[in-house]
Structures are given as structure tokens and as C-alpha cells.
Amino acid sequence: MFGKRLLAAGATAVLMAGLGACGGGGGSRGVDPAAVTDVGQDDAGTASKAPQAPPSPDTVSGLRDSVRHLARKTTRATRPHLVKQCTSATRQIRHTQRTGTGTHRTTRTWYTTERYQTCKKVRRGTETYTRTVRPQRWCVSLDNVDGDTAKDDVWYQVTPATYDEARGTDEHARMEFTPSGTGC
Structure with a gap:
């Protein structure tokens, strides 16, 4: 009886260690060590009030440049009846x-x-x-994408809510969102 419990506990420990090594935790795999800053400090080097979670890898940020709405484009076609x-x-x-x-x-x-x-x-x-021919699209153009001053006028496809938010902000206002696609 004791041997079965010991075997089950050992198997559980091995399984948990394996899952932790496979990326279940928040490891820094794929992150440039030079780009990592101390979470407890802001840009000026002073301690911030609350630690902030790092942004999602799918999230982009930059300065709002312009917005564009492309209406759905259709055409008449024939097919066998x-x-x-x-x-x-x-x-x-x-x-x-x-x-x-x-x-x-x-x-x-x-x-x-x-x-x-x-x-x-x-x-x-x-x-x-x-x-x-073309589905309806909402697009936002950003400058200084993710802090890179060389990345200007990059177009992203966004949701209608993000598009409305971008239309309501001033030009060159900082924006952060998760795009649904690139290009426009």
C-alpha cells in the first residue's frame, strides 16, 4: 500500500517537473536579455507603485498615424443552377x-x-x-511601432471597436492594441 502511494507521488512530481520545463511557467525563452527591464522600476529608475504584467507578444504599440475603413467590395457573378x-x-x-x-x-x-x-x-x-471580392476591413496605421523609430506607417487590421477608439484619439497619440492582421 505504501509502495503504491510512493510510486504515485513520484510520477506526479516527474509530470509536474516536465510540464514546468515545457514552458508552462513564465520563462524568458525567446526574449532578448538586453530588452528586459526591472519590473519594479519605471523609466526614470524609481520604484513604481504596482508591478505591471509584460504586454502580450501579439500586442503592438505606437503612435497613431491615420485610420482607414475599407468597405466590402462585391461583384455580380453567375454559377450553374x-x-x-x-x-x-x-x-x-x-x-x-x-x-x-x-x-x-x-x-x-x-x-x-x-x-x-x-x-x-x-x-x-x-x-x-x-x-x-474583398471583405470589410478596419485599419490603423502606427508610427514608432514598439518603440522602433524606423518602423513608421505600418498598417494593422483591427476590430471595429479599436478602429472607433483610434478615430476618437488625436494624431500621434500613443495606442496599444492586438491586431487581427497586418497590411490594409
Whole structure:
């Protein structure tokens, strides 16, 4: 009994150590050590009131440059019009019934007609529909992206809420958001 508990405890410890080594914790793997600053101090070197969590790797920040809304672009197109076409048919079903035993055994056979349908889609002309060429997009352009002064006029696709927030701010105001895509 004691051996089973010891074995279970050992397996749990090995599993937890393995998960911790695989990146379950907040390690600094993939981070430039020179870019890491002391969390307890602000830019002036004084102690800050509360430690702030580092931003998500997907989050970008910079100075708002301009905003752009691209409406959905559609066109009319044609495609084959498919209709369901069914044909009726019949087939003969054979039935047999055996009665009696030994030399008094008889077999009676009769047939019934079963009706069925086979359906398939066939092309019958064409139909016109509205095809989306470009989906609707909301975009924000940033300067000094993530503090790099060489990265200016970088366009990001954003949510409508982030777009409205950017429209409400002044030009060159600091913004931080998680983009849904790049380019515009």
C-alpha cells in the first residue's frame, strides 16, 4: 500500500517537473536579455507603485498615424443552377414461404412490385449571385511601432471597436492594441 502511494507521488512530481520545463511557467525563452527591464522600476529608475504584467507578444504599440475603413467590395457573378430531378421506377421483389416437413414440404413463391425514386441534381441554366471580392476591413496605421523609430506607417487590421477608439484619439497619440492582421 505504501509502495503504491510512493510510486504515485513520484510520477506526479516527474509530470509536474516536465510540464514546468515545457514552458508552462513564465520563462524568458525567446526574449532578448538586453530588452528586459526591472519590473519594479519605471523609466526614470524609481520604484513604481504596482508591478505591471509584460504586454502580450501579439500586442503592438505606437503612435497613431491615420485610420482607414475599407468597405466590402462585391461583384455580380453567375454559377450553374442545380435542380433536384427525380425519376420513378419499379422493381420486382421475390418472396418465398416454406411449409411442412420431410416429404410434405412445399414452397410457395410470389412476387410484389415495389415503387421507388432515384434523385440527383442536374444543371438547368445559370443563376446570378453576389460574390464578395474583398471583405470589410478596419485599419490603423502606427508610427514608432514598439518603440522602433524606423518602423513608421505600418498598417494593422483591427476590430471595429479599436478602429472607433483610434478615430476618437488625436494624431500621434500613443495606442496599444492586438491586431487581427497586418497590411490594409
